[in-house]
Amino acid sequence: MRRDVTAWVAIFWLAIPLALWAQEPIDVVTIHEGGDPARVIDLVILGDGYTIDEQDRFTSDARQLLDSFFSLDILGNYRDFMNIHLVYLASNESGADHPNDGIYVDTALDATYGTTIPRLLTVNRTKAQTAAAYAPDMDEMLVIVNDSTYGGSGSTQLAVTYNGSAMTAVGVHEYGHSFAFLADEYGGNDCYGGSEPGEVNVTIATERETIPWAVWIDPDTPLTQPDGEPGTPNGTPGVGIFVGGRYYDRCIYRPQESCEMRALYQGFCAVCKEQFVKRIYTFTDPIEGWTPETESVSVERTSGTVSFAVETREPVTKLSHQWYLDGEAIEGATDTTLLLDVSRLEPGTYTVSVKVWDPTELVRNDPSGLLSSEHAWSLEVTSVICGFSPRGLRFAPLFFLLFLLPLACLRHRRERHPWEPTS
Structure with missing residues (x-):
């Protein structure tokens, strides 16, 4: 009996936090559909501090933020690589907690200011994840407070x-952190004394060959200040190593003088844009499917043309395609479908392959090949002997090969080259 009571007490205490975390949304709406959730990014936008009577305001805020996202080349060009879902949550009170001012309100996700600094606005991650799980799928979450x-x-x-006047700019900046894993590029402290940071947009390297974004730096771009200290002088256009970043004013460097990760409304620098595109391609592949679905294809030489095709997810700027036969590029074969005339091929085994890649100028450094994909088939072309495929003759009885086959050959020859008497 004691064991049963203990079990029920445990279930009771486990059920309390689950009940608190599992507020059921009043609605879930997909406002942008790019494709199969298994092949695209599913961004779930949630609202906190919106009462039941303020849900229209949440819809308006979410659409305004989404329009801002798609106005950027890095996201607008890849809009069909995303599904956007809205999860509607009704808070009992409007706003967010301001502990420093003694203000506490009852909201669905416990939005709170001043977690470490006054402008740091956070929510309860567990509650957000539980609510986001009501969407068809979830890869990223964005909460509007x-x-x-x-x-x-x-x-x-x-x-x-x-959701104030700078909502769209703040949302884009914070998405740079959560989705692209970008560092803040503004300063604050004196000299950075740590090891090489993990974020792609800051570094302590000052030698050209060791700078992570060296492929973006023009040969004539200076990497030292007039006083001889490392750093590209302010006012220099393009990519270099500009002093300051990741909350430090010295001893650490960022790619460009201005960037959205340093100050709002500046637009992302080239290195941050590249990171966004590469992150997008970690969720999808340039080639999503192909036909024939089998890896090996066998056809008779008299079959005429054989069709090969790939299914791709295209950005606005489109992908590039190239088909190959035994590693040699097929001239003019630059579409998603290849019609191959096998009558021109000698009997034998060939490799038919296709390469698909994103030729965007936003990416220069892709060592993992995220922006390209290949698929290949083994193609067997067989000959026809007197109207019979050799595959059909492999196990033919001896009398057939010695007697019937010559007759069939004669008939086949007469059909192809009929004899007509001359007058």
Whole structure:
């Protein structure tokens, strides 16, 4: 009996947090559909601090933020690589907690300012994940908080923004953290003394050959200040190593003088844009399917043309395609479908392959080949002997080979080259 009571007590205490975390949304709506959730990025936008009567405001805020996202070349060009879902949550009160001012409100995701600094706006991650799970799928979450006080935050898979006048810019910046794993590029402290950072947009390297984004730096771009200290002088166009980043004013460097990760409304630098595109391609592949579905294809030489095709997900700027036969590019074969005339091929085994890649100028450094994909088939072309395929003759009885086959050959020859008497 004691064991049963203990079990029920355990279930009771486990059920309390689950009940708190599992607020059921009042609605879930997909407002942009790019494709199969298994092959695209599913971004779930949630609202916190919106009461039941303020859900229209959440819809308006979410659509405004989405329009801002798709106005960027890095996201607008790949809009069909995303599904966007809205999860509607009704809070009992509007706004967010402001502990420093003694303000506490009852909201669905516990939005709170001042977690470490006054403008840092966070939500309860577990509650957000539980609510986002009601969407068809979830790869990234973005929470809009119904509060006019400037603030936001970004961590893995979770971006948060307020809904005031700079909502769209803050949302884009925080998405740079949560989706692209970008570092803040503004300063604050004196000299960075740590090891090489993990984010792609900051470095301590000052030698041209060791700088992570060296492929973006023109040979004539200076990497030292007039006083001889490392760093590209301010005012220099393009990519270099500009002093300051990741909350430090010295001893660490960023790719360009201005960037959205340093100050709002500046647009992302070339290195940050590249990271966005590469992250998009970690969720999808340039080739999503192919026909024939089998890896080996066998056809008779008299079959005429054989069709090969790939299914791709195309950005606005389109992908490039090239078909090959035994490693040699087929002239003019640059579409998603190849019609191969096998009557021109000698009997034998060939390799038919296709390469698909994104030729975007936004990416220069892709050592893992995220932006390209290949698929190949083994093609067997067989000959026809007197109207019979050799595959059909392999196990023919001896009398057939010695007697019937010559007759069939004669008939086959007469059909192809009929004899007509001359007058």
